[in-house]
Amino acid sequence: DTAVSQTPKYLVTQMGNDKSIKCEQNLGHDTMYWYKQDSKKFLKIMFSYNNKELIINETVPNRFSPKSPDKAHLNLHINSLELGDSAVYFCASSQVRQGVSGANVLTFGAGSRLTVL
């Protein structure tokens, strides 16, 4: 059973189109994330949700809209795709430990490679 699954794995589309990537985790984690990894392999956080509430929204164009229908799902919708949106998008989850010294280990999905032509 895949812990964090995201679909689709590959997405090729034209500039100006709208597309969505879906993510689901079966780990019972409270927090989910979207990261973008560009061609230079830099992983940058885009969004973070805790129990369906948005807690981190980095400087991301408002063409990107995350949606969390429940704490096990975090989807990413992208409007009016641009060439610069081409990247690998990783979904991740973690169980945040409050007041306990412990690792908030991120578990990543396999990634969704988006190519905008």
Add this chain to the structure above:
Amino acid sequence: GQNIDQPTEMTATEGAIVQINCTYQTSGFNGLFWYQQHAGEAPTFLSYNVLDGLEEKGRFSSFLSRSKGYSYLLLKELQMKDSASYLCAVDNYGQNFVFGPGTRLSVLP
């Protein structure tokens, strides 16, 4: 601001030992992580340090000095399958993980 530095690339020989360094400057610190990422795959967790000192896990060890903003990952008895990128990341509180640029390690026979 947030800044994490790592060497971009390293090369080592099978069976050798390699040390990958990471320096960081972040507004908060709730632990430092090392992740391994093989080409075309997701990052996977390797190690975690929140207190100063060395954490050992089989062939992999990780060291942290909070006063120096410094960590390293030590890989012993290198194997070909260790060829991958190694990502240093800081838990900056508030579920905000800041990643370094990654070090691509090539293990040669």
